[in-house]
Amino acid sequence: MSGTVAVAPPFLAACRREPVERTPVWMLRQAGRYLPEYRALRERHDFLTLMRTPELATEVTLQPLRRFPLDAAILFADILTPIEGWDLGLSFAPGPLLERPIRSAADVARLPRVAAEESVPYLFETVRALAAELPETTPLIGFGGAPFTLFCYLVEGKGSKSFARAKAFLWSEPEAAHRLLDRLADLTIDYLGAQARAGARALMLFDSWAGLLGPEDYARFARPAVAKILAALGDFGVPRIYFPHQGATLLGEVATLPLEVVAVDWRLPLSKVRAILGPGIAVQGNLDPAALFAPAAELERAIDRVLDEAGPGPGHVFNLGHGVEPTTDPDQVARMVERVHRESERSAQRGGSR
Numbered sequence: 001m002s003g004t005v006a007v008a009p010p011f012l013a014a015c016r017r018e019p020v021e022r023t024p025v026w027m028l029r030q031a032g033r034y035l036p037e038y039r040a041l042r043e044r045h046d047f048l049t050l051m052r053t054p055e056l057a058t059e060v061t062l063q064p065l066r067r068f069p070l071d072a073a074i075l076f077a078d079i080l081t082p083i084e085g086w087d088l089g090l091s092f093a094p095g096p097l098l099e100r101p102i103r104s105a106a107d108v109a110r111l112p113r114v115a116a117e118e119s120v121p122y123l124f125e126t127v128r129a130l131a132a133e134l135p136e137t138t139p140l141i142g143f144g145g146a147p148f149t150l151f152c153y154l155v156e157g158k159g160s161k162s163f164a165r166a167k168a169f170l171w172s173e174p175e176a177a178h179r180l181l182d183r184l185a186d187l188t189i190d191y192l193g194a195q196a197r198a199g200a201r202a203l204m205l206f207d208s209w210a211g212l213l214g215p216e217d218y219a220r221f222a223r224p225a226v227a228k229i230l231a232a233l234g235d236f237g238v239p240r241i242y243f244p245h246q247g248a249t250l251l252g253e254v255a256t257l258p259l260e261v262v263a264v265d266w267r268l269p270l271s272k273v274r275a276i277l278g279p280g281i282a283v284q285g286n287l288d289p290a291a292l293f294a295p296a297a298e299l300e301r302a303i304d305r306v307l308d309e310a311g312p313g314p315g316h317v318f319n320l321g322h323g324v325e326p327t328t329d330p331d332q333v334a335r336m337v338e339r340v341h342r343e344s345e346r347s348a349q350r351g352g353s354r
């Protein structure tokens, strides 16, 4: 009422393409190994223990926010977390490793139907704790892996550069592959919906391996499951962010998905990304994480270039084009966050809204 104007947090406003005073910024993989305080905790607990213990997962999520004035928090979990209920013998070493990968139609048929609230109850406890603890201005982002990216790990059983075995499964067992991708879509709808109900104020889908597919196979195998998830999540009224990593050639297919924000890597400048996606979609990105190893003046030039490429209109969330590298100097991250806020505020005051 009198004197109190409800102002959306800058991150949520930018996701909805509303004008902001300065460009909001957060960082892919902002909670983790480049922070000495994370490494200290990690010496005492393994990764799965950190993730499965709500007090510890909450602490790790908050660590970067204590250091930097970031505009959003991201839940400390992994994209493989929701498959814990499928009993495939998941571990991390440090990347995902499965004792029992999926290799046949029979393996797909055997997967149990388990509600996320039952298979990973700790995760929603963490979300509720964070929702209670975070300031109103710093929304919590919930996330999951996109079906094709999860499929890659489930079939290959571990990380890979080419995921040749997983891709071969697409073509040799297309029906089983579609069934598995659809099961992953259903699992993710339940998992992300429960995160939203527990207090996540935006939802992001990481499609880290989307760029392994050409546009035709992307449209045939990966996109339908992503579209199913995003359509179902529309009911929750929170911004939906989709990150098709190395997906510059896929953006034509991505532009027609039901979503608010597309996150992109640095391989295509944001002006070109926006030209393909059109004015109805916000963009998130896209500083090369390697720029954080550059001398200060070069880093600042790279940041300014991203802001310029995003253009003067609203609908830009500043981020890296992929996760922050574990050897990154936290002082460089501080420099980046400050520069994004200061430069974007200056240009907004000069007239171009952000």
Ligand code: CP3
Residues within 6 Å of the ligand: 027, 028, 029, 030, 031, 032, 033, 042, 047, 074, 075, 076, 077, 078, 079, 080, 092, 094, 095, 096, 143, 159, 206, 208, 245, 323
């Ligand atoms: O800060 C955050 O962003 C929140 C936490 C988060 C983790 N993983 C924690 C983690 C997020 C968003 C992820 C996403 C994730 N996990 C992706 C998508 C993003 C991307 O990088 O493309 C992928 C492909 C994974 C799978 C995965 N998990 C890998 C390849 C690895 C090993 C190496 C690595 O990238 O860190 C993990 C383990 C993992 N997930 C760690 C962390 C902090 C390292 C665990 C450790 O401390 O040893």
